[in-house]
Amino acid sequence: MKIPGLLSILLLLGGAAQAAELRLTSGSTERTWQTEELLGHPQAQQIEIAEDVSYRRTMSYRAVPLASLLEGVEAGDHLQAVALDGFAAELPAALLLGKRGARAWLAIEEPTRPWPPLAPGKPSAGPFYLVWQNPEAGQVGPEQWPYQLAQIRTLAPVAERFPQLLPATDADAQSQAGFAQFQKHCMACHRLNAAGDSAFGPDLNIPHNPTEYFAGDFLQRYIRDPQSLRRWPQGRMPGFSETQLSDVEMAQLLAYLRHMAKRKTTAE
Structure with a gap:
């Protein structure tokens, strides 16, 4: 290695x-x-x-x-x-x-x-x-x-440093592609399964994955415009427009998060 x-x-x-x-x-x-x-x-x-x-x-x-x-x-x-x-x-x-x-x-x-x-x-x-x-x-x-x-x-690459972020080897193509979207758009602020270097935002899988508590299309709406769902002056999460995160990329990211909700683990 x-x-x-x-x-x-x-x-x-x-x-x-x-x-x-x-x-x-x-x-x-x-x-x-x-x-x-x-x-x-x-x-x-x-x-x-x-x-x-x-x-x-x-x-x-x-x-x-x-x-x-x-x-x-x-x-x-x-x-x-x-x-x-x-x-x-x-x-x-x-x-x-x-x-x-x-x-x-x-x-x-x-x-x-x-x-x-x-x-x-x-x-x-x-x-x-x-x-x-x-x-x-x-x-x-x-x-x-x-x-x-x-x-x-x-x-070292993220997958090498934090294997607990990896989707399963038999994960569908959407979830695999969503891992790349997570690295680009989410890891700057969030950890997942207690893995990551950021100390800025909450973990996105432990104890609960956002796909577990956002119903319907509310998670996608939240990612697009956080303040539209939670009016919080201290909120620091930016919204991701379609030019920054396309609908195709959004679907990949959500597929990855749904997949990882079934793969909860923590760093040793």
Whole structure:
């Protein structure tokens, strides 16, 4: 079995954007970047992000192509981006390294030009935020835009790290395809069968799977627009539109969840 190399990007905060630093480690190579260094990086430039997922409008950022910081990472590697609140997005390295189509950027909050708060009384998306140009070209989902970025590291694939997430070998094609949808859209916030790295949202199988307590089409409606069913100002789950999660993909995800409701287990 391949032992994955480690790439970690640790965000150390001193309470303000100007105190932030990134430590990049790949194998035996390590480098620490201060905010000011990243802002002055040779490839840093001002970019415009249309329909920013977090701010829901066009935003302009000083940013560096993320690929330029991922020295030693190969296209076949699997990466995980972790935010300060425990949000953990699973990302194929090939998507982050791409220079055509969807392109990943590390946006850096400038101390003299702070970004707006994400909501009244909330902090900004800074000091570091993974943003995308042409996300539709890579089918980049909203969970793949981690803000307040704390760590990026190479890991073994999800199926290898957490076998208790796997559907049965004789599961139907819909359930098998739904496992990929779960990894892309749900694992950033949720665990299942107590498996996963996120510490953000509730487990989706223990003690109960949402397919067990949402009747009719209410689970699909909840995924599309959580606030339409549970009016909760503190709710942080985003809605997934048909452009982000198609009806076909939604059916696959629901098939996976229904299948896993019969495969309850916990990590040893």
